[in-house]
Amino acid sequence: MQLTNEQVAQFERDGYLFFEELFSPEEVAALDAAIPKINADLTRGGVRREASSDTVRFFHGPHLYNDTVGRLSRHPRLAGPAAQLLDSSIYVFQSRLVMKTGLTERPFSGFPWHQDFSTWYLIDGMVEPTPVIVAIFVDEVTACNAPIQLIPQSHRYGLITDRDREPEDESYSQIVIHPQRLRELVDEGGITALLGAPGSVLFMHSNLVHASTENISPLRRAFYYVIYDNIDNVCQNTTRSQYSASLDNTPITALPDDCLIR
Numbered sequence: 001m002q003l004t005n006e007q008v009a010q011f012e013r014d015g016y017l018f019f020e021e022l023f024s025p026e027e028v029a030a031l032d033a034a035i036p037k038i039n040a041d042l043t044r045g046g047v048r049r050e051a052s053s054d055t056v057r058f059f060h061g062p063h064l065y066n067d068t069v070g071r072l073s074r075h076p077r078l079a080g081p082a083a084q085l086l087d088s089s090i091y092v093f094q095s096r097l098v099m100k101t102g103l104t105e106r107p108f109s110g111f112p113w114h115q116d117f118s119t120w121y122l123i124d125g126m127v128e129p130t131p132v133i134v135a136i137f138v139d140e141v142t143a144c145n146a147p148i149q150l151i152p153q154s155h156r157y158g159l160i161t162d163r164d165r166e167p168e169d170e171s172y173s174q175i176v177i178h179p180q181r182l183r184e185l186v187d188e189g190g191i192t193a194l195l196g197a198p199g200s201v202l203f204m205h206s207n208l209v210h211a212s213t214e215n216i217s218p219l220r221r222a223f224y225y226v227i228y229d230n231i232d233n234v235c236q237n238t239t240r241s242q243y244s245a246s247l248d249n250t251p252i253t254a255l256p257d258d259c260l261i262r
């Protein structure tokens with residue numbers, strides 16, 4: 001898939017692009033069917049649980065061991081635009097399955113206002129904030145099941161260091177943005193909650209400020225994420241496992257368009 005010049009300009013201006021139902025119901029069914037398989041082995045690296053319960057919060061790196069996510073990470077509707085936005089050969093820096101399960105005993109907790117680049121800068125020694133973050137909706141996202149919220153144009157400020165609090169967990173450092181700074185960003189760019197059908201896809205700049213609240217609905221809101229980067233921006237200082245931060249910058253080649261369903 002190729003973006004138009006207008007879409008590239010929109011990404012540069014707003015820090016994101018959103019495509020409703022980029023994947024068909026059949027393709028989404030394949031992505032959904034991979035979730036129980038990924039959940040079947042919780043002994044692998046890259047599994048992170050909620051602080052207050054055993055509920056899995058996310059899996060890092062499922063593209064490395066699950067064939068469906070491996071194919072998703074090389075899908076031309078994702079890798080094509082990512083290579084175009086990065087204007088280079090690309091590698092997969094990270095993938096994630098964020099479970100955002102519906103309410104069971106405790107709600108799935110939220111993600112505070114942050115930029116993903118802050119984590120990669122603090123933990124992995126990433127130099128350039130170039131990665132393109134792609135989120136693929138597996139479930140319908142409504143106002144009720146904790147949509148991702150974005151502050152358009154906030155990527156233009158680079159890494160924001162006005163920190164609200166110190167990181168609680170060194171294995172997952174990030175700069176949680178101070179409320180005063182957040183106010184300024186929102187006064188300028190507003191806030192957008194991305195709602196959409198399964199199969200919808202978000203492309204986001206690694207410095208775009210985003211968050212989501214806890215999910216108190218009984219409705220799951222699972223997303224796959226694939227994070228692409230230019231092959232020259234490898235994190236030489238990372239101590240994290242390959243599940244969380246890839247040192248393998250082999251350029252990826254896209255698979256055929258029907259790779260999820262054949």
Ligand SMILES: O=C(O)CCC(=O)C(=O)O
Nearest residue numbers: 098111116148211212223
């Ligand atoms: O999927 C979400 O609600 C947000 C996830 C997020 O911000 C992250 O993994 O950094």
